Amino acid sequence: xxxxxxxxxxxxxxxxxxxxxxxxxxLGLKCYNIEVxxxxxxKTAFFKVGQTKIELLEPTSPDSTxxxxxxxxxxxxxxxxxxxxxxxxxxxAEMESKGVQLIDKAPRGGAEGLSIxxxxxxxxxxxxxxx
Ligand code: CO
Numbered sequence: 412x413x414x415x416x417x418x419x420x421x422x423x424x425x426x427x428x429x430x431x432x433x434x435x436x437x438l439g440l441k442c443y444n445i446e447v448x449x450x451x452x453x454k455t456a457f458f459k460v461g462q463t464k465i466e467l468l469e470p471t472s473p474d475s476t477x478x479x480x481x482x483x484x485x486x487x488x489x490x491x492x493x494x495x496x497x498x499x500x501x502x503x504a505e506m507e508s509k510g511v512q513l514i515d516k517a518p519r520g521g522a523e524g525l526s527i528x529x530x531x532x533x534x535x536x537x538x539x540x541x542x
Contacts, residue, residue, distance in 0.1 A: 412502045418494040418525075419457075419464035421541070423477050424486050427456045427469045434458055434465070448522050453477050455522045466492075466522065492527070492541035499526045502542050506530060 424430050427445065434440050440458040447454050452475035456467040468489060470478035480489055495502040499518040507513055512531035521527035521541075530540040 412505050413496040414493045415496050416494050417463045418492040418541075419466045420488060421466045421468050421490040421492065421539075422487065423480050423484075423489040424467050424469055425481060427454060427467050430467055431456075434467070440465070444523065446522050447471060450519075451475070451477075451521075457523070490529070490539035490541050495542050499528050499542050503528050506542075511535070 431442065435442060438458075440460065442456050442458055444457045445454065446457075452470060452472040454469045454471050456469075458465045458467075468477045470481065472478065477489065503513060503516070503518065511534040513528065514531050515528035518526040518528050528542050530542070532539050
């Protein structure tokens with residue numbers, strides 16, 4: 412698998428609006444996109460930090476996985492996403508052949524029109540990992 416860089420860090424927040432003063436006002440980053448991803452029941456806000464992005468994830472429903480994450484662990488870093496150069500489907504096949512437990516057996520649509528898939532934290536040192 413050819414990982415080129417960290418595509419983004421996903422951070423679970425209760426409210427994107429409440430975090431904007433920190434990310435924009437304090438850190439001086441610019442939110443360039445806010446998007447609802449219906450099937451994941453999240454609202455996302457993106458900031459560029461060099462080649463990497465920060466993705467704030469706000470639950471849009473109490474049964475969203477992000478809502479459950481915040482309930483259990485509180486707000487904070489939720490996942491790391493690697494950019495893979497040879498395609499998500501190829502990377503998934505390789506991960507599976509290496510015995511990595513997959514959450515997504517096939518790529519699906521994520522924010523920003525990207526093809527994504529998640530690996531299970533059981534196989535990734537407890538860090539939810541997105542390709
Ligand atoms: Co993500």
